[in-house]
Amino acid sequence: xxxxxxxxxxxxxxxxxxxxxxxxxxxxxxxxxxxxxxxxxxxxxxxxxxxxxxxxxxxxxxxxxxxxxxxxxxxxxxxxxxxxxxxxxxxxxxxxxxxxxxxxxxxxxxxxxxxxxxxxxxxxxxxxxxxxxxxxxxxxxxxxxxxxxxxxxxxxxxxxxxxxxxxxxxxxxxxxxxxxxxxxxxxxxxxxxxxxxxxxxxxxxxxxxxxxxxxxxxxxxxxxxxxxxxxxxxxxxxxxxxxxxxxxxxxxxxxxxxxxxxxxxxxxxxxxxxxxxxxxxxxxxxxxxxxxxxxxxxxxxxxxxxxxxxxxxxxxxxxxxxxxxxxxxxxxxxxxxxxxxxxxxxxxxxxxxxxxxxxxxxxxxxxxxxxxxxxxxxxxxxxxxxxxxxxxxxxxxxxxxxxxxxxxxxx
Amino acid sequence: xxxxxxxxxxxxxxxxxxxxxxxxxxxxxxxxxxxxxxxxxxxxxxxxxxxxxxxxxxxxxxxxxxxxxxxxxxxxxxxxxxxxxxxxxxxxxxxxxxxxxxxxxxxxxxxxxxxxxxxxx
Numbered sequence: 001x002x003x004x005x006x007x008x009x010x011x012x013x014x015x016x017x018x019x020x021x022x023x024x025x026x027x028x029x030x031x032x033x034x035x036x037x038x039x040x041x042x043x044x045x046x047x048x049x050x051x052x053x054x055x056x057x058x059x060x061x062x063x064x065x066x067x068x069x070x071x072x073x074x075x076x077x078x079x080x081x082x083x084x085x086x087x088x089x090x091x092x093x094x095x096x097x098x099x100x101x102x103x104x105x106x107x108x109x110x111x112x113x114x115x116x117x118x119x120x121x122x123x124x125x126x127x128x129x130x131x132x133x134x135x136x137x138x139x140x141x142x143x144x145x146x147x148x149x150x151x152x153x154x155x156x157x158x159x160x161x162x163x164x165x166x167x168x169x170x171x172x173x174x175x176x177x178x179x180x181x182x183x184x185x186x187x188x189x190x191x192x193x194x195x196x197x198x199x200x201x202x203x204x205x206x207x208x209x210x211x212x213x214x215x216x217x218x219x220x221x222x223x224x225x226x227x228x229x230x231x232x233x234x235x236x237x238x239x240x241x242x243x244x245x246x247x248x249x250x251x252x253x254x255x256x257x258x259x260x261x262x263x264x265x266x267x268x269x270x271x272x273x274x275x276x277x278x279x280x281x282x283x284x285x286x287x288x289x290x291x292x293x294x295x296x297x298x299x300x301x302x303x304x305x306x307x308x309x310x311x312x313x314x315x316x317x318x319x320x321x322x323x324x325x326x327x328x329x330x331x332x333x334x335x336x337x338x339x340x341x342x343x344x345x346x347x348x349x350x351x352x353x354x355x356x357x358x359x360x361x362x363x364x365x366x367x368x369x370x371x372x373x374x375x376x377x378x379x380x381x382x383x384x385x386x387x388x389x390x391x392x393x394x395x396x397x398x399x400x401x402x403x404x405x406x407x408x409x410x411x
Numbered sequence: 412x413x414x415x416x417x418x419x420x421x422x423x424x425x426x427x428x429x430x431x432x433x434x435x436x437x438x439x440x441x442x443x444x445x446x447x448x449x450x451x452x453x454x455x456x457x458x459x460x461x462x463x464x465x466x467x468x469x470x471x472x473x474x475x476x477x478x479x480x481x482x483x484x485x486x487x488x489x490x491x492x493x494x495x496x497x498x499x500x501x502x503x504x505x506x507x508x509x510x511x512x513x514x515x516x517x518x519x520x521x522x523x524x525x526x527x528x529x530x531x532x
Contacts (some may be wrong), residue, residue, distance in 0.1 A: 122498050147413075148454055148496050158452030299506075396522045 009049045012058060013219075014041050015157045017136025020062040022108025023071065025171045031115060032161040033073055034066070037388050041066035042136060058181075059155045109134065111173050113218075114182045118164050125160040127196065132157055135214055145197075145211050153346045185227065187235050187291065190219045194239050212243055229284020233278050234295045240275035241298035244268040255406075256399045260307035272302045290326040292319055312341040329360045337370055345377035365394035369404060376411065385411035413454060413496045414503040416510065417507045417519040420490035425430035425461070436511050447495060451508075486523050494523070508532055 017038060024034040031135045041062050055061040116130040124146075126190035143153035172184045195210025214312070219236045226232050248262035279295040286292070297318045304310040319335035332355050340348025352371055361367050372387035392401050414485050428436055447453035465481045481488060490512070500520065507518040 124498060127425050148451075151454060152496070154450055154451075159449070159451060253482070275461045358478070398524050399524050401524070 003051070004049060006050060009046060009054065012054065013049075013062075014136035016059050016062055017042060018109045018112050018117050018134045019059055021133060022112060023059075024066055025112075026108065028067075028069075028070065029171070031171060032158075033070055035161060037066040037070040037409055038062070039132065043138060043212070053224045058313050093174050102208045106225050107173055109221065110289065111171055111220065113186045115164060115169060115171065115173060116158075117182075117186045118169060119165060119185055120167050121160050122250050123189065123192050125156055125163075128153060129160045130189055130193070130218070131214065134219060137214070141196050153256065154257055155396060157399035183222075183229060183232070186222060187219075188240075190215050190222065191235060193218070194242075212239070212246075215239060216243060221263075228286065230282040231291045233260070233282035233286070233290040234289060234292030237275040237282065237295035237296055239292055240271045240278070243296060244271035244275065244302065249282060250399075254399065256403045258403075259301060261296065276300065276302065284293070288321075288325070290322060291323070295323045297322075310341075312338055316342050320405050328359045328368075332358075333367060333370060337373075340374050345374040348374045349378070363394060365391045365400070365404075368394060372404075372407065376407075381411040384408075412499070412503075413494060413525070413531040414501065415498070415521050416456075416493040416495065417489060417520065418458075418491040418493070418510060418512050418523065419516045420462075420512065421487050421516045422488075423511060427515060439511055443506075447493075447506065452495045452497045452502075454492065454494040454496050458491035459489065462488045462490075463522055473481045480514040 008302050020041065021034060021038045024038060025031050028034060044065055045058075045062060049055070049058075082350070096256050102121050113130065116133050117126045120221070121129070122343050128142050128146070131142045132139060137145075139154050139157065142157070143150040146153065173179070194215035197213070197215060207248050214238050216236070219232070219239060223229075223232050223236045243264060244267050247260070248264065248266035249257050249259075251257055275295065276299055279292060279299050283296065291348050299316055300311050316335065316338035318355045319331060319338050323335055333352075336348050336351040336355070339351045349371070352374065353368070355361060356367065368391035369388050372391055373386035375381075375387055385408045388404050388411065392404035394410060395401050395404065427433065444453065444456075462481050465479070467478050467480065467482050469476045483499075493506075494508075495503055495506055498520070499507070503520045507520050508514060510518055512518055
């Protein structure tokens with residue numbers, strides 16, 4: 001057997017992680033303990049498979065090793081002597097078997113996603129647990145993605161699992177009536193995970209491509225599990241169309257480049273093609289929703305030959321629709337930008353005045369950044385400089401602060 | 412979102428912490444730290460030695476000028492910090508309010524800058 005590469009092994013393990021976990025939880029219950037056991041099996045596999053090759057039945061290998069860990073764990077728990085019988089029962093069933101067909105493998109992964117995105121958890125915990133249990137990342141990897149110590153992340157994950165356990169949620173697909181709500185929660189977690197990677201609210205680099213790529217991988221998986229769901233397709237399209245710009249949004253010296261100034265030849269055409277096809281198909285075949293509309297807006301940018309050639313009228317119409325079906329002050333703010341681009345900066349400023357008092361935007365740097373840009377377009381340079389400075393004070397992002405200060409300086 | 416919680420002391424708080432009431436205050440702090448560790452919000456933190464040991468350094472005309480003591484004489488001085496990663500500024504403020512120094516001197520909550528970029532629109 002030839003030695004597999006590190007990336008081959010890691011890619012395979014990440015694909016198999018939710019499958020192995022699904023098998024274990026269905027057999028033995030105890031999501032909490034099974035998730036720990038699979039995590040240990042994954043860590044064991046990294047070393048063994050790289051040195052000795054990938055086993056013939058990799059998933060069965062993982063299931064067998066994880067089952068063994070689960071038994072060890074239960075054994076070690078002396079306080080639970082009454083479970084000796086359960087151990088004997090488990091041991092009988094843990095013999096490695098060839099990869100038996102698992103008819104409900106898809107359902108398992110979907111069930112895991114729903115479980116990890118449990119509404120009782122905070123968004124940060126939902127993301128962390130999803131990355132570990134479904135994404136197959138180690139605690140150390142999840143911790144480094146969020147720049148927190150590994151023990152802090154380990155605590156967050158075990159706390160999240162305890163909350164799921166306490167909620168009494170069972171390992172099964174939610175009933176038909178609840179499924180739409182649950183899927184919406186899963187999409188929200190994927191969206192936040194992507195944004196965390198894309199805007200990197202706590203990263204050492206401008207973009208932590210890893211986390212955004214992982215969000216795309218998991219959303220792609222969700223899209224395969226629920227192909228008829230238009231909003232999941234819309235979310236995947238939105239991610240692909242946004243991620244396509246990643247190489248163009250940072251200069252060689254690390255400065256932020258706004259979309260109007262980006263070198264469009266650096267945009268990833270393959271991701272754009274895939275995103276466009278997804279959003280077009282979803283809009284034509286499924287009930288319309290906010291992710292599809294945001295993807296449609298990203299598509300207008302992706303298809304524009306230049307910043308000047310952008311179809312702002314269409315973007316304005318899409319934001320109008322978005323505001324109606326999913327009211328949100330950020331959409332209103334973005335719509336004000338579109339109004340400025342179509343009807344001029346004064347019209348944009350008038351629109352901005354309507355949302356200034358919105359508490360949800362209070363203290364947010366973006367409203368000042370948008371105002372600054374409109375004042376600049378209107379030729380009010382001192383006003384623009386003051387607004388750029390106000391925005392610079394409010395942001396906690398260093399590249400953004402540098403960008404805003406540099407705009408203030410040239411006004 | 413990460414926040415630094417700056418812990419301020421004054422002459423009286425030092426006496427409090429090292430006096431007869433110090434044990435109870437120490438236990439209060441330990442309990443809060445344990446709670447933050449268990450919730451996964453605690454990123455780090457340190458306590459600083461007495462301000463009498465401070466050295467201030469200024470470089471003027473390429474020459475470092477070192478003086479003993481803090482930059483500015485003030486009733487309250489910086490005594491240590493915590494770094495927490497939590498869901499909101501409100502949560503960081505709640506944690507600060509539970510640190511004993513908030514009762515005797517003051518706490519400051521400040522967001523930590525990050526290297527992430529914003530939206531490119």
